[in-house]
Amino acid sequence: MPNTYQNKPRLKADVKRLLGREGSWITQLVGSAQSSGPRPWDLNLDIGPMNGGPCLRLHGELLCTMPNGPEKWTPIHLWLPPEYPNGYPCLYILPRKHTKIKKNHPNVGLDGRVYLPYLSTWTPQSTLEELLRSVIIVLAANPPLEDTLLEDVAQAALEGAAMVARVGWQLGREVMTAARTRATQSQARPSQAGSRTSASSSANPWVVVNNDASGPAPTPGPFAQQPGSNPQQHVVPDLGQASSSSGNPSPAPRPTPAEATDTVATEPGTECVVCLENKKCAFFMPCGHVCCCMGCGSSLQECPVC
Numbered sequence: 001m002p003n004t005y006q007n008k009p010r011l012k013a014d015v016k017r018l019l020g021r022e023g024s025w026i027t028q029l030v031g032s033a034q035s036s037g038p039r040p041w042d043l044n045l046d047i048g049p050m051n052g053g054p055c056l057r058l059h060g061e062l063l064c065t066m067p068n069g070p071e072k073w074t075p076i077h078l079w080l081p082p083e084y085p086n087g088y089p090c091l092y093i094l095p096r097k098h099t100k101i102k103k104n105h106p107n108v109g110l111d112g113r114v115y116l117p118y119l120s121t122w123t124p125q126s127t128l129e130e131l132l133r134s135v136i137i138v139l140a141a142n143p144p145l146e147d148t149l150l151e152d153v154a155q156a157a158l159e160g161a162a163m164v165a166r167v168g169w170q171l172g173r174e175v176m177t178a179a180r181t182r183a184t185q186s187q188a189r190p191s192q193a194g195s196r197t198s199a200s201s202s203a204n205p206w207v208v209v210n211n212d213a214s215g216p217a218p219t220p221g222p223f224a225q226q227p228g229s230n231p232q233q234h235v236v237p238d239l240g241q242a243s244s245s246s247g248n249p250s251p252a253p254r255p256t257p258a259e260a261t262d263t264v265a266t267e268p269g270t271e272c273v274v275c276l277e278n279k280k281c282a283f284f285m286p287c288g289h290v291c292c293c294m295g296c297g298s299s300l301q302e303c304p305v306c
Contacts, residue, residue, distance in 0.1 A: 004054065004082040011056070011084055018058060018128050056080045062136055074145065076135075078128070088122035091135065099145045108144035262293040272296055273304055 005011050058078040075094040081087040091114040095101055101108055107115055118126070118134040262278035272278045278293035289305045 005056075005080075006083060007085060011080065014085070014128050015056070015058070015080075018132075055082065062132065062139075078132075085124045085126070088119050088126075089128065089131065091119075091131070093144060095145055098148050100148050101144055102146050105144045106142065107138055262295050274300070 056079070058080070059075065060078070061073040061075050063073055074096065077092040077094065079090040079092075081089065092112045093101065093108055093114060094112060101110055101112060103110065109115070114135060116131075116134055116138060118131055262272075262281065264278060266279070270279050272280055272293040273291045274296035275293065278295065280290050280292065281294050287303045287306050289303050291303070291305050292300065
């Protein structure tokens, strides 16, 4: 018991009576309640809201009626000031889950503190039993708590929907960013591939064929097909076998095509297999196939026929 209390004998007697150690006050007070009765009252020493010093705090439960609902046991805190019984106690209601204190309640503030005429007219002869009995009577006539289960469920649903929307927006943004990156890379890849093809094709000594009858005759390279040979067999140069005396043979220079620009195909079978619009023209293909125009062939790295 703290030394700050002025009337310790009275304090001990009231606390023992309230805790049920003498008599059965709680049983008489809530004798008509449900079988699942209140939790036993306990006593703690804590910093009270009265003067900021150490105060005794009684914790228990009172039966409060819910509007249009069942009766529920509601936790309360009863603080006893050092001036007790000359000073009046302080009572707080602690709402449970899915409940809250009504706004503009005449006897209970939003912080849970209880205001009663019995407290405003407190005298040293007042008792804690009479205080709690008046609390039950007043709160039964005007319940201070209201059910918030539907509001909590709706709020949780709104928060969940907002979270899903945020996640979807973030995923959509990431997908759009990845799509833009792939589009940028795909636009830059043909030009790079065309430059690599042009650089590598300048050293390929293959046959250059021109399907235009009006143009010059095809110029055979060193590995061109000889008359009378099988057209299905392609001559593969053996550049790895070189004599020690002569060295590797130098490739033949690449002929310049007769057509500087592509022309539209006018006869069946002469159109490009890629764009199906321009006419096949002279282009270096390692396999010997002439199947595309100059524009499409500049960006190809492999034969579309093979």
